[in-house]
Amino acid sequence: MEIHRIRCAKSLTDSTLHQYGARASPLCDVCGKHGDVIHYLDECEKFVKEREEWRRAVNATLGSCNLKARMSLAVLGELVDFVAKTANL
Numbered sequence: 001m002e003i004h005r006i007r008c009a010k011s012l013t014d015s016t017l018h019q020y021g022a023r024a025s026p027l028c029d030v031c032g033k034h035g036d037v038i039h040y041l042d043e044c045e046k047f048v049k050e051r052e053e054w055r056r057a058v059n060a061t062l063g064s065c066n067l068k069a070r071m072s073l074a075v076l077g078e079l080v081d082f083v084a085k086t087a088n089l
C-alpha cells in the first residue's frame with residue numbers, strides 16, 4: 001500500500017478492491033468486518049502484533065497512540081514501518 005493513499009483513506013483495501021470489481025466481497029477475509037482503511041489501520045485481528053509495535057513507538061514519541069496520533073506526519077516513519085511489516089502477511 002502507498003502511504004499517501006493510506007493517509008487520505010484511498011488505499012487498495014478489500015472494500016476499495018470490491019468497489020473496483022476486483023474482489024467479490026468488501027469484507028476482510030480474517031475478521032469478516034468491512035475491510036476499509038480504518039479496519040486495516042485500527043481494527044484487523046491479522047495485524048495485532050504489528051499494530052501494538054506501531055502504537056508503542058508512536059506513544060514513546062508523542063505520548064499518545066490513538067489513530068489520529070499515529071497518522072501524524074511527526075511519526076510518518078512509524079506508519080511506513082507498519083505498512084512494510086504488514087505488506088506480505
Ligand SMILES: [Zn+2]
Pocket residue numbers: 028029030031032033039043044045046
Ligand atoms: Zn480484518
